[in-house]
Amino acid sequence: MxxxxxxxxxxxxxxxxxxxxxxxxxxxxxxxxxxxxxxxxxxxxxxxxxxxxxxxxxxxxxxxxxxxxxxxxxxxxxxxxxxxxxxxxxxxxYNQFATEPQRSFTEPIEEIIQLKIIEELQANLFCHRTTT
Known part of the structure; x- marks a missing residue:
């Protein structure tokens, strides 16, 4: 074509x-x-x-x-x-810049660690949320 x-x-x-x-x-x-x-x-x-x-x-x-x-x-x-x-x-x-061992990127992250990361991100989002 x-x-x-x-x-x-x-x-x-x-x-x-x-x-x-x-x-x-x-x-x-x-x-x-x-x-x-x-x-x-x-x-x-x-x-x-x-x-x-x-x-x-x-x-x-x-x-x-x-x-x-x-x-x-x-x-x-x-x-x-x-x-x-x-x-x-x-x-x-750039995995040498990971500060926490569970966040090293040499292999896929285990599902339980994935959930903990998501929960941590969500908690931080809600902590920093402001209402207007």
């Missing part, structure tokens, strides 16, 4: 950050894959410096396969992940 004019403009835009918002089935994965290909063909960007974030694991896998077919092995150097996986990666990189 060929890109429409707006999608092609998004692919070719290289002057800074770009946010693409579109509904389901509108070609976002295709557009982002084409954009990555365009960046790699028209700049000296290293593939390891590219991050593609999707909403679903299926979308991330689809994009990985699509990029492999478009750009070959360079696709394996690109970070392609969901929002959740990206958040987990960031938390893992």
């Amino acid at each position: 060929p890109l429409n004019q707006k999608q092609q403009e998004a692919v070719e835009y290289l002057d800074g950050p770009l946010l693409v918002l579109a509904g389901p089935g509108t070609g976002k994965t295709q557009l982002l894959s084409k954009k990555v290909e365009y960046i790699l063909q028209n700049t000296d960007t290293d593939p390891s410096m590219i991050l593609c974030i999707t909403y679903t694991e299926a979308g991330a896998e689809n994009m990985k396969e699509r990029l492999r077919s478009m750009i070959g092995q360079a696709a394996d150097k690109i970070d392609i992940m969901t929002f959740h996986a990206f958040g987990q990666k960031i938390l893992g990189l």
